[in-house]
Amino acid sequence: MPSVTPDDAPPLADLMPWSVAPPRLGRGWPLAPDPASLRDRWAALLAAEGPARETLFEPTRSRTLHTAVGQLPGRPTGTERLARASGPCPEPVRVLAAPFDEQWLIPDHRLIDAARPELWRVADEHQVFVVETADTPSPLATSAFPLVRAGRVRPLYRRPGAAEPNLAPGLLDHLGHSPDPLDFLAWTLTAVRPDLTVPLTRDPGLWSRGVELGHRVLWLLRRNGDRPKLPGGRRPYVRAPLPTLPLTLHYDREEETLHLDEGRISPVPPEAWDFEAGGVRVLEQWFAARTTPPEPGTLSAIRPATWPQTWTSELLELVTVLALLAELRPRQEEFEVTDPVTASDLRAAGVLPVPDAARRPASVLDHQEEGPEGQFALL
Numbered sequence: 001m002p003s004v005t006p007d008d009a010p011p012l013a014d015l016m017p018w019s020v021a022p023p024r025l026g027r028g029w030p031l032a033p034d035p036a037s038l039r040d041r042w043a044a045l046l047a048a049e050g051p052a053r054e055t056l057f058e059p060t061r062s063r064t065l066h067t068a069v070g071q072l073p074g075r076p077t078g079t080e081r082l083a084r085a086s087g088p089c090p091e092p093v094r095v096l097a098a099p100f101d102e103q104w105l106i107p108d109h110r111l112i113d114a115a116r117p118e119l120w121r122v123a124d125e126h127q128v129f130v131v132e133t134a135d136t137p138s139p140l141a142t143s144a145f146p147l148v149r150a151g152r153v154r155p156l157y158r159r160p161g162a163a164e165p166n167l168a169p170g171l172l173d174h175l176g177h178s179p180d181p182l183d184f185l186a187w188t189l190t191a192v193r194p195d196l197t198v199p200l201t202r203d204p205g206l207w208s209r210g211v212e213l214g215h216r217v218l219w220l221l222r223r224n225g226d227r228p229k230l231p232g233g234r235r236p237y238v239r240a241p242l243p244t245l246p247l248t249l250h251y252d253r254e255e256e257t258l259h260l261d262e263g264r265i266s267p268v269p270p271e272a273w274d275f276e277a278g279g280v281r282v283l284e285q286w287f288a289a290r291t292t293p294p295e296p297g298t299l300s301a302i303r304p305a306t307w308p309q310t311w312t313s314e315l316l317e318l319v320t321v322l323a324l325l326a327e328l329r330p331r332q333e334e335f336e337v338t339d340p341v342t343a344s345d346l347r348a349a350g351v352l353p354v355p356d357a358a359r360r361p362a363s364v365l366d367h368q369e370e371g372p373e374g375q376f377a378l379l
Contacts, residue, residue, distance in 0.1 A: 009342065011343075012192060019154045024114040029041050030111040033290050077110075096146050116153075129146045131146050138188075142221060143224055156185055159362050159364055169358060187200075191210055191214075200342075201337050206338060227317065228320050234269070243261045245306055
């Protein structure tokens with residue numbers, strides 16, 4: 001990430017003005033690394049009755065079995081109080097649970113203390129969520145619904161269908177480089193600084209180079225489309241089969257080997273092992289989320305008895321992504337912006353300050369949202 005200099009670079013908070021606090025679950029069991037466990041947990045909850053169901057649910061001040069809330073936007077779940085709920089588990093959805101760690105969530109408003117419905121209203125296959133984090137080269141960008149407990153969440157689009165970019169009105173026209181909001185996001189991932197200011201440039205050649213680098217970062221972060229691969233000799237493979245459920249993780253730097261008990265994956269470059277987010281090694285955090293023993297008797301204790309093959313595939317891809325991102329870090333850190341467009345320039349052009357409405361969610365009325373007990377919500 002470029003170094004910080006007092007050059008009046010505009011803040012990300014002004015360039016992407018609408019932001020939302022990160023969602024807060026309030027209980028861990030509606031989130032899991034595999035969807036089958038979530039369906040089993042839901043079934044166990046509904047099989048329990050009375051105080052046993054209340055205990056399994058893990059009530060908080062925001063949510064109990066008797067809390068009345070409406071559906072999450074776009075999610076066809078029940079709205080009766082959970083104390084008398086029945087029926088199948090809502091279909092789990094893919095979420096970003098931690099930096100670089102995609103898991104699964106039961107998308108039921110009754111299970112989530114602070115779900116942020118305004119984010120669910122704009123979550124579709126076109127959306128990209130920008131998540132502010134500490135100690136990463138740039139903010140995270142994800143196509144999965146963001147549950148990362150970090151800074152603000154900034155959707156790229158204010159409406160479904162990639163409609164109405166969440167950018168300062170008139171910004172792209174003033175810069176004159178590209179009308180595509182994804183290109184602006186790519187530039188941001190290249191040029192953003194640790195203080196979350198984003199230097200801009202008038203130079204079309206520099207812009208193109210920054211956008212090209214940023215799109216590479218964006219592709220690795222979103223992990224959609226073609227799967228990332230390292231060159232043949234550097235591609236990680238399972239060299240010794242993983243045990244039924246590995247309990248320890250160890251890295252041999254000299255051999256570039258990741259040990260999961262007696263299982264071995266290599267080559268794993270040191271840059272991938274050392275990759276951190278929030279001061280924690282990403283690979284260690286990912287492994288701990290799948291192997292840390294849960295409290296007995298809780299719904300979280302319902303999980304795979306053996307290590308699923310899908311987790312091995314996800315681990316190999318994660319090693320690849322971290323290695324490729326680490327290769328891009330020097331280019332991000334050395335990227336220098338010349339011929340800048342400053343915050344003062346944007347104020348003089350009337351782009352800043354943004355109108356108050358740009359910092360609030362858009363009115364999204366594409367479908368009715370069912371409220372508590374089957375009543376339709378009035379928006």
